[in-house]
Amino acid sequence: MKKAIFCIVLGLVWFSVVPCSAFDGAFTLKTKNATLSINKKGILEIVQNGSKSVIARTPIDDLWKIGLINNSDNKEYYISPLKTYSISSGVDAICFEINALLVGDKSVEVDANFIISLKDDAFCFSGWLKCNSDEWLFKELEYPRLTEIMPGEKKNKSIFWPAGLGEYIKNSEKFGDENLWYPSVQGTCMPWFSINYEDAGLYVGCHDSLQATKKLNLSYVKSDKMFRTSITTPLYRTKYKIPDVMVKLYKGQWYNAARFYRNWYDMHFKPFSAPGWVTNNSGWLLAILKQQNEEVIWNYRDIDKLCNIAQQFNLGTIGLFGWAAGGHDHLYPNFPPDNLMGGREELKKAIKRAHKRGIKIILYANAKIMDTSTDFYRLNGIETILLDKNMRPDIQFYIKQKNATPVIFAQACNGSELWRKTMIDLGIQAVNLGADGILYDQLGVLKPDLCFSKSHDHSPGESDADFRQILLSEVNRKVKAVNPDFIVMTESSTDVNIQSVDYFHGCGIGTAEWRKEFPELFRYTFPELVTTQRNANPMLTKTEANFAAVYGMRHEIEIRYPGDKKYVLNNEVTNEDYTNVVDPPNLEMLKQFTAEESAAYVNSLIEFQNEHADFFRKGRFIDQEGIAIKGDNIVAKGFLNGEKLGVVVWNKNLEDEKDFQISVDGYQLINAFEIGSGKVDALTAIKANSIRLLVYHREIY
Numbered sequence: 001m002k003k004a005i006f007c008i009v010l011g012l013v014w015f016s017v018v019p020c021s022a023f024d025g026a027f028t029l030k031t032k033n034a035t036l037s038i039n040k041k042g043i044l045e046i047v048q049n050g051s052k053s054v055i056a057r058t059p060i061d062d063l064w065k066i067g068l069i070n071n072s073d074n075k076e077y078y079i080s081p082l083k084t085y086s087i088s089s090g091v092d093a094i095c096f097e098i099n100a101l102l103v104g105d106k107s108v109e110v111d112a113n114f115i116i117s118l119k120d121d122a123f124c125f126s127g128w129l130k131c132n133s134d135e136w137l138f139k140e141l142e143y144p145r146l147t148e149i150m151p152g153e154k155k156n157k158s159i160f161w162p163a164g165l166g167e168y169i170k171n172s173e174k175f176g177d178e179n180l181w182y183p184s185v186q187g188t189c190m191p192w193f194s195i196n197y198e199d200a201g202l203y204v205g206c207h208d209s210l211q212a213t214k215k216l217n218l219s220y221v222k223s224d225k226m227f228r229t230s231i232t233t234p235l236y237r238t239k240y241k242i243p244d245v246m247v248k249l250y251k252g253q254w255y256n257a258a259r260f261y262r263n264w265y266d267m268h269f270k271p272f273s274a275p276g277w278v279t280n281n282s283g284w285l286l287a288i289l290k291q292q293n294e295e296v297i298w299n300y301r302d303i304d305k306l307c308n309i310a311q312q313f314n315l316g317t318i319g320l321f322g323w324a325a326g327g328h329d330h331l332y333p334n335f336p337p338d339n340l341m342g343g344r345e346e347l348k349k350a351i352k353r354a355h356k357r358g359i360k361i362i363l364y365a366n367a368k369i370m371d372t373s374t375d376f377y378r379l380n381g382i383e384t385i386l387l388d389k390n391m392r393p394d395i396q397f398y399i400k401q402k403n404a405t406p407v408i409f410a411q412a413c414n415g416s417e418l419w420r421k422t423m424i425d426l427g428i429q430a431v432n433l434g435a436d437g438i439l440y441d442q443l444g445v446l447k448p449d450l451c452f453s454k455s456h457d458h459s460p461g462e463s464d465a466d467f468r469q470i471l472l473s474e475v476n477r478k479v480k481a482v483n484p485d486f487i488v489m490t491e492s493s494t495d496v497n498i499q500s501v502d503y504f505h506g507c508g509i510g511t512a513e514w515r516k517e518f519p520e521l522f523r524y525t526f527p528e529l530v531t532t533q534r535n536a537n538p539m540l541t542k543t544e545a546n547f548a549a550v551y552g553m554r555h556e557i558e559i560r561y562p563g564d565k566k567y568v569l570n571n572e573v574t575n576e577d578y579t580n581v582v583d584p585p586n587l588e589m590l591k592q593f594t595a596e597e598s599a600a601y602v603n604s605l606i607e608f609q610n611e612h613a614d615f616f617r618k619g620r621f622i623d624q625e626g627i628a629i630k631g632d633n634i635v636a637k638g639f640l641n642g643e644k645l646g647v648v649v650w651n652k653n654l655e656d657e658k659d660f661q662i663s664v665d666g667y668q669l670i671n672a673f674e675i676g677s678g679k680v681d682a683l684t685a686i687k688a689n690s691i692r693l694l695v696y697h698r699e700i701y
């Protein structure tokens with residue numbers, strides 16, 4: 001053993017001194033499936049029990065990296081252990097203790113413990129940091145760093161990766177260098193991933209009861225055929241309790257990893273319980289009434305026409321975007337009703353007429369940006385905007401029309417009490433206008449950038465992630481006190497905002513068939529999720545509509561431009577209508593199907609889902625667990641409801657009828673249904689691009 005590694009007696013009762021000569025083999029922790037040990041060369045290894053298969057390996061000198069900032073000159077330094085620690089072991093734990101960090105020839109006094117322990121049959125990496133010098137600040141921590149995961153030629157390494165709603169990368173060679181910020185759709189919906197091989201997997205997950213901002217890093221090193229991972233936490237503070245990062249080797253499919261995370265989650269958090277109408281809702285029609293360039297597409301009286309279209313498609317909700325005086329985001333957060341579009345009273349009357357037809361109305365707001373041309377920005381910006389470490393605003397723009405000067409936005413920080421109050425006031429305004437909900441755009445989308453404002457409710461150098469949640473909770477409390485059925489929506493879901501949002505507008509990876517990736521990951525872990533699919537078109541193809549049904553998402557169409565309006569009202573579509581539009585709908589699809597043709601199928605599909613609401617609306621998404629399916633391009637997903645299981649089978653082939661085989665462990669097939677056909681023979685060939693619902697009952701022994 002290297003002389004630089006020495007052992008000391010810790011103040012903790014359960015730790016014992018380990019003589020240096022006993023280093024080899026003395027540091028061993030064992031779970032059901034794996035053993036973690038530190039050998040005499042200072043190498044940490046996790047080996048599968050019953051074999052010599054190395055699952056992970058890392059030199060102790062690389063196990064963590066601490067970023068320090070010198071307060072006098074703001075210079076940053078990054079320190080690895082480099083043998084400046086002492087190590088000891090106790091009951092089910094190994095502890096590394098540090099009393100100083102060497103920065104060049106300077107010694108920075110700290111108290112730090114990095115602990116590896118056994119917890120929930122996993123290896124748990126935790127600890128704490130404390131800086132004892134006024135001269136220094138912790139900037140960030142990277143820990144644990146596992147530099148060699150599954151080294152060697154082991155076949156069939158695949159990755160379940162939580163980008164968006166989830167990705168499944170079947171071939172590790174195709175996995176590059178990925179970094180996900182948590183929590184956000186620009187990063188990750190939940191802080192765990194799994195690397196699988198044969199019939200086992202390695203789970204790496206952050207079990208942080210504060211759900212704090214962090215970054216998951218995973219890269220595949222092709223030359224060595226292995227992965228490298230670490231968790232980075234921004235700090236900007238002098239004390240920090242390192243939350244648990246769990247590393248667990250498990251047997252079986254990825255469902256076991258999802259359940260492991262969910263079991264921990266349930267001990268600390270609870271997904272929100274939305275009003276009943278949300279559970280039964282079929283989806284929404286998103287309409288921009290007035291664009292960012294102030295071009296009016298629909299007046300308030302035209303909301304009747306939007307109700308006609310929504311009913312044609314059988315959609316139960318309309319989301320009104322660009323409904324206020326400035327148009328879409330323009331002049332935001334000044335968002336009063338627009339007199340030129342009909343004024344406040346006309347808007348209220350139109351909402352009431354929609355209600356009489358059974359349609360809910362959601363009003364748009366944005367919780368993360370403000371128009372810099374407004375008095376609000378000029379007078380309140382310094383109090384409400386996010387400031388980077390150089391005290392500069394984060395400037396954004398979203399170009400909608402090619403010939404319009406882009407509106408310039410600054411990112412807001414929800415750590416500002418004034419910003420949260422402004423958002424809450426918009427919620428109250430929406431209630432008073434008679435709407436059924438408010439959508440706070442981008443709240444779940446934008447990654448948690450760090451804010452260095454000294455006037456906000458967070459410390460400088462923290463993100464506003466916690467305060468996004470505080471805003472949602474405050475809004476919910478206030479609006480539901482007026483109308484318990486009023487809902488709060490946002491764009492894109494994470495395991496953080498699912499605790500305070502009733503209904504999600506889908507966004508990003510996993511929310512459409514054309515970018516399906518692997519929504520199973522989040523849907524299985526959080527089956528409570530009620531989200532729309534994402535479809536920026538004024539129609540739905542049969543494929544996209546079927547995708548939403550099979551994955552248990554609600555449907556969506558979007559009418560954003562005058563060209564979209566012509567399409568839904570007159571079935572006209574020309575390229576010229578979109579020459580000035582930066583992000584047009586898929587015109588090829590619009591030319592392929594009329595709005596009536598699309599609406600006819602979506603309407604019948606939704607009718608079918610409503611008839612079988614026990615599965616499509618109220619069933620728990622179980623993916624394919626326990627369901628064996630065979631067939632060419634046949635997908636089947638299960639929805640569990642008590643003793644009954646509905647399996648939605650989709651023949652994705654666009655041309656051919658296909659045979660398929662299916663079996664479900666422990667269940668007996670009872671019935672089968674297709675759209676418009678009532679009961680059908682369950683296992684006969686299924687028509688091209690069609691779905692069939694098979695209903696099973698749990699077998700009684």
Ligand SMILES: [Zn+2]
Nearest residue numbers: 413415451456
């Ligand atoms: Zn801030």
